[in-house]
Amino acid sequence: MEGMYLLNPDVDSKHRASLLTEHKLVPLVTRTAKVDWSIHPLWVERLKWAGLLPFARLVEATETSRHLSIDSSLLTCLVDRWRPETHTFRFRWGEMAPTLEDVSMLLGLPLAGNAVGLLEDPPDWQQTLAARFFNIYDGAPILASEAHGPKYDWLQHFRIERFPGYSQVPLSAIQITRSLEAYLLWLLGKVMFTENHVTTLSARYIPIALEIATAELAEQITPRSWGSAVLAATYRGMCNSCHLSTSKSAILGCPLFLQLWSWERFSIGRPNIDVDHSYHVGNMLDGDDIDLPTFGLCWTCRKRRYASEQTRRAYTTLNEQSDTYTGVIWQPYTEVVRIFRYPGGISVLCTRDRGYWMTKSKIIFDVFVEEMAQQRIMRQFGLRQLTPPPNTDNLLSVVVHRMTRKGTNRTRAQWLQRLEEYVLEWEIATKRRWHEQQAFDLAEYNAYLEGYMRGTRLRIVQHSNTDEIPDPHTCDTYPTYDTSGSRQYAGELAYSLHTDVMNFDRQLSSASLMVPRSQIQPWLKRLEQRIRDIYKAITCTRTSDVVHHQPQPTPVPRHSVHRHQPRPRLQGVEPTPHPPPPDQPGSSAWHQPQHHASSSSFMFQPTPQHHNPTPGFMYHPHPTGMVPPAYHGVSASGSGLGSEPDELPSHQNMWLDMFSTPPPWPTQDTQYDQGGSEIPPCNISPPPHMWGWSTPPTPPERQPRRRE
Structure with missing residues (x-):
């Protein structure tokens, strides 16, 4: 896979991900029932x-x-990362895709049966x-x-x-x-x-x-094999919609399935549900164990709540979050989760046809023929990811993949002749399978990422400064939280830090004065990491977070309403200074210079002569336990805590740079805050004499005219 270019130029030139770097696109729509x-x-x-x-x-x-209701903005973010060349989503942490396992577990549709062919x-x-x-x-x-x-x-x-x-x-x-x-x-x-x-x-x-x-x-x-038909229709819908950029363009297939798949694996745009309480089947008792819950039922039947800080139906923000997201759930259907959610059991259709999950056969719906790529997403099954991923025995031709009813006038016999090969292939789907048995190995997955990151587009949102986003790293595949960057997450971190400090204070008050280093050093390491996480959650992550306010317009003096006073003259008013650029001191996105590794470019551009990857796409895997590239030069284990007093640990250097950030430039909400508080006042009133003249005195009272 090393040196392989994974983007087809003919496909990529019209892809939404390519157009997003130069144009502002609108989210796609759905045609589902209301x-x-x-x-x-x-x-x-x-x-x-x-x-x-x-x-x-x-x-x-x-x-x-x-x-x-279907969140079309969330689904559009997925479509922007869908690649028709491989039938996978291209994320910064690797490839993923909906599979027949997801269809069975989320929807409970059967896979065994006749292919839903020509209609x-x-x-x-x-x-x-x-x-x-x-x-x-x-x-x-x-x-x-x-x-x-x-x-x-x-x-x-x-x-x-x-x-x-x-x-x-x-x-x-x-x-x-x-x-x-x-x-x-x-x-x-x-x-x-x-x-x-x-x-x-x-x-x-x-x-x-x-x-x-x-x-x-x-x-x-x-x-009928309803599950394979739904997956084929969804694949074809994403293959078509990833090239659509006009308004009112739609995501076809089964948007419900795609949204449930996203909610099970990512927290982006996901509602809060009562997952802490097991699902009671109630009246869904069935002797055949068919009318029982599926994994998708908790998302559709339980009460859904969205936090006030949670981003929902915001296409641009969801796309930026997808570029920097780290909370991936690779295997959501484990036995532990299944027993916890549904102690009464799940529908037998969720696991009855598991022999089809790893099939190499093509999936069919009507005249659409689609190919799955389980060999590229083995980590979703908890299996070893080979490098390079092997190809299937009988690759689907481009002509067959583009078959559609539009502009054609084929007879029933002609359609059946074209589909006969793939309909017969589905009949032996359980015999043509991927037989990988070895468990997932992180070292081999790192080798796969080395070639993957060189040959594809890792991010699709064009940020103003690429150095503000950390490089992709294998640590992204082991998340510690799902809501990074939100105020809710920062509050949870602060509360956890406060609780830890209070507990440690109680321990010190009841212990001897001289506490051994072996007890205090681990606590200081946790304290350092939590403070670093809080800082990362509450600070700006994009240059667009900086407020670009315009200078105050020159006020127009009001005409005097007093008969005995002259009109005031406008004095000179100093113009409001422009805020400094984001990379200069004084802006809210500015940080002290730090030594970071070079950031990956957005898209790999092969040279015409050798077609080799650019140096900017070099991927350097880190051993297990090291921190992401955003903290180069800082030990995650906090080794500096045990250094001598006359030495300055490396993590303290990082903290001096981190917390010496100057205050942000005044914004429209804070430029008149005379008290110096970071919280803008509720009622902002202009200061006295801001218009350049003093308040005119009250005119003398007029004497009544005497009658002669």
Whole structure:
């Protein structure tokens, strides 16, 4: 992998990550439903036969649940880092991607079964659909449709809440069947496989919905690999949307799955939920162990809270946080977490098809064929990452990967001929697998990072000063916190530091006067590290944090309203000085010069002659236990604490530089604070004589005119 250029120039020239360095892009949008649908108890058995019941529970409308809105800004940040060349996200700590394991654990969709291949519109779907739903209840509207499919507004009339007297009168058998058919059209078209059509749903889902709704036995429903289809649709949606930069461009596929995947692994944009309390299954008791929770259920059904300091739906800020984030959760589905969250157990569909997780077979949805890259993200499975990652036996051609229905007029036979190879390949998916058995090894992962960091774009946000962001380091893969840089995190650190100092003070008060060095030195090391973390959390991390205020405009003197006083003359007012540049003393982002390693550039530019990486992309791995490059020259173990009094430890030099930062330049909120406090006053009033003249005296009272 060393010296390998991982960015395809043809793909990268139109990629959003390449355009972000020169243009300000807007976040993408989603086409998901805005309202959840309720599930009728008589639907449960047929949804279970089809393998859709655990997924349907994620978007079920109940009295206690609240609709999960999709954070398009967060998903756009992921799409900006998606690379169609490898089907992985490119982060500064390595590659990651949603896998079939994530589909099983988060959504509970089956992987075993037929590939969801070619979907076709029924030839006379409008007439048959209108006949089935005609007069299903008194006042039911007639079919409203377009060439693409039925209207979404028309379909919502058949939610079970819309039926007259639903809460008092039980629905008939035909009403149960028709309402389930409408529900499946909504579930497939607005949740699992979203499209650019906002007002209509695709008519290609009508045969599947009709088959499930009218089934009387489980054998009458074709077993389908819904999990691989959702992953294929999501992959294709990200491959297309990473090249879109116009407004109203959409992320297609299954945005719900992508958001749940992000929340499980990163704290960026993630809500707070009651994970400290285990999930009680309640009425979800099932003899088949299918109607049980999945890992995604805690995010959709529990109460979600966002902290006041937490960034949400802020595309630019989320992108900057993604460039400097360190709190990665590589394996969120461990047995310990599973027992803690769901002591009553999880759905059997979450683990039943684990034999498909490492398959080399292509995944299919409709006419889309996608390829997975588990060999590049072995760390997500807790396995050894080979360097370089091996290639698959049968690479997917670019022509097949670009297949779409747009601009084509192929017949059914032609589509089946193109897809036949990959449909047959999925039938033997459990036999074509990656057989890596060795556990994860950090040294080998460092070797993989050496080649990876030389040949790809590590950050996509163009910061004003690249030295302000530390270089990527393997320590990023072992986080100690998830909310770095926030005021909430700084408060937690300060409270923890205060508690530690108070406890140590009590120990000293009850111990002898001469405390051994072996007891006090470890405490001082922890104290040093916590103070350093607090300083890092509350200081500026970007040059854009500096307030660039403009000089005060020249005030216009008001006309005198007093008849006996002359108009005051405007005296000279000194202009407000400009703040110094961010790299000069006096700015809020300025620090004393420190000796840092050279920062990595944003994108590797190969030379035309040799195509070798630039020296700025050299990656120097540090041994385990050392601190990130932002603290070069400072020992993480605090060895200077044991030095002689006449020596100046290295960590004290760093502290002198750290805490000798001059105060920030006055801002619009603090320039009139006469008390010198760092907290701006609540009511700021201009000082006296700021306009250049004194207050005119009160004119004498006028004497009343005497009448002659």
